[in-house]
Amino acid sequence: MAVPTSEEYDLNRKRAALYILPFVLLGIGNLMLLLGWGLRPLWAFLILPPILFVSVLGYIAFRTGLVGNRLDEETAADTK
Numbered sequence: 001m002a003v004p005t006s007e008e009y010d011l012n013r014k015r016a017a018l019y020i021l022p023f024v025l026l027g028i029g030n031l032m033l034l035l036g037w038g039l040r041p042l043w044a045f046l047i048l049p050p051i052l053f054v055s056v057l058g059y060i061a062f063r064t065g066l067v068g069n070r071l072d073e074e075t076a077a078d079t080k
Helices: 006-036 041-064 066-079
Strands: none
Touching: 006 041, 041 066
């Protein structure tokens, strides 16, 4: 297995951020919508930690190549 270069790491970080950005924006938009409806700020901000947690998990999965590695393993197993 080849060691990734620093350029590949930068590419993976940018790609991961682009993949996760829509989900973060949807979560923040949902938070703003709840606040606009007049929900108490404490209750509205209770949904923020799960949004951020799932976004960070997704970022890590895309950045480290976990998603791609799983797909590569499945296709290799199918060809055997």
